[in-house]
Amino acid sequence: MQISYCVYSVLNKMPYRDLADINSDDTAARTSLAQVIRDACMNVGFFYIKNHGIPEYVIYNAHQATKEFFAQPDEKKAELDITKNPGFKGYNAVLSSNNNPANMGDMHEGFEFGWEEMVPKERDEKRANDGVMAGANVWPEDLPSFRTDVTRLMLTKCSHHAVKLGKKLFPLFALALDLPPDFFDDKACTRNSAAIMRVLHYPPQTGPIDQRVIGIGAHTDWECFTILWQEPDIQALQVLNSKVQWVDAPPVPGTFVVNIADQLARWTNDVFKSTVHRAINRSGVERYSIPLFFGMDYDVKLESIPTCVSPERPSMYEVITAGEYVKERLKATYGY
Numbered sequence: 001m002q003i004s005y006c007v008y009s010v011l012n013k014m015p016y017r018d019l020a021d022i023n024s025d026d027t028a029a030r031t032s033l034a035q036v037i038r039d040a041c042m043n044v045g046f047f048y049i050k051n052h053g054i055p056e057y058v059i060y061n062a063h064q065a066t067k068e069f070f071a072q073p074d075e076k077k078a079e080l081d082i083t084k085n086p087g088f089k090g091y092n093a094v095l096s097s098n099n100n101p102a103n104m105g106d107m108h109e110g111f112e113f114g115w116e117e118m119v120p121k122e123r124d125e126k127r128a129n130d131g132v133m134a135g136a137n138v139w140p141e142d143l144p145s146f147r148t149d150v151t152r153l154m155l156t157k158c159s160h161h162a163v164k165l166g167k168k169l170f171p172l173f174a175l176a177l178d179l180p181p182d183f184f185d186d187k188a189c190t191r192n193s194a195a196i197m198r199v200l201h202y203p204p205q206t207g208p209i210d211q212r213v214i215g216i217g218a219h220t221d222w223e224c225f226t227i228l229w230q231e232p233d234i235q236a237l238q239v240l241n242s243k244v245q246w247v248d249a250p251p252v253p254g255t256f257v258v259n260i261a262d263q264l265a266r267w268t269n270d271v272f273k274s275t276v277h278r279a280i281n282r283s284g285v286e287r288y289s290i291p292l293f294f295g296m297d298y299d300v301k302l303e304s305i306p307t308c309v310s311p312e313r314p315s316m317y318e319v320i321t322a323g324e325y326v327k328e329r330l331k332a333t334y335g336y
């Protein structure tokens with residue numbers, strides 16, 4: 001797997017670095033890779049990965065299934081409305097979420113689901129630490145392949161695809177934080193239950209755009225980090241840089257974008273940056289994207305990691321659990 005260490009390096013076509021160097025006997029290669037990851041996580045909070053090992057056909061099928069789902073009549077989608085289901089699972093209509101409190105609603109529709117087994121059980125079992133997002137997934141009865149195709153991409157027990165990919169990133173984060181490579185092994189998403197995936201559809205916005213109604217308003221993500229697949233050839237995602245300028249984070253064929261999110265920022269006492277981003281689809285055509293929010297188990301306390309605190313840098317956050325944090329953010333975004 002390879003990393004391009006930030007949005008700017010992608011825009012400037014800088015070469016990707018090989019993540020296999022993390023296991024290299026060559027100390028110089030390891031140190032230099034650690035530096036790249038450190039830069040990406042501490043200064044930008046966004047990077048790209050390629051050669052990630054997720055088969056192209058899995059992504060293709062999930063994309064097709066997503067298009068098919070959103071092409072259904074509104075009444076059909078409304079049957080699965082997120083407000084009818086406990087645990088924030090299901091469909092949210094255009095303008096029903098609002099990621100930026102200064103805005104009036106997000107110009108996208110989405111469908112949200114959590115971890116489940118590859119071979120669907122009669123009903124999903126409620127997991128002990130599911131907290132605020134406890135409860136079974138809901139699925140469209142008329143589109144059985146939707147469930148198979150989207151769960152295969154992100155959340156299947158057999159192949160794990162994106163969750164497995166996410167787990168590979170933790171030793172890199174540990175390296176960047178001067179921690180042993182296995183530091184996160186028993187802490188982050190060990191029971192798989194806090195991984196949440198959304199499939200998103202952004203209708204095109206043309207003409208003059210009211211900045212208070214855009215695809216997804218300026219926000220940070222809530223979990224540990226996000227692995228995002230973007231529709232090829234459509235520029236929409238933007239990242240706020242340290243000079244408070246919006247920088248495009250374009251889709252790059254064969255890559256996923258990874259961005260650090262709030263739980264990891266809190267855990268690292270803001271040493272890692274949970275960077276503000278937004279998306280606006282001005283392309284004139286429909287855009288789809290698929291983020292996997294890789295969360296911590298909800299009972300994990302977001303307590304500053306020892307290498308991230310010092311007398312000069314005392315802990316900035318009150319210690320709360322990952323679940324409590326997600327609950328706060330859900331309320332702010334959905335209003336309940």
Ligand SMILES: O=C(O)CCC(=O)C(=O)O
Pocket residue numbers: 198200216221228230236237277278279289290291
């Ligand atoms: O669609 C995108 O490119 C970004 C989506 C996003 O930021 C989110 O769902 O949190």
Ligand SMILES: [Fe+2]
Pocket residue numbers: 219220221277
């Ligand atoms: Fe986001």
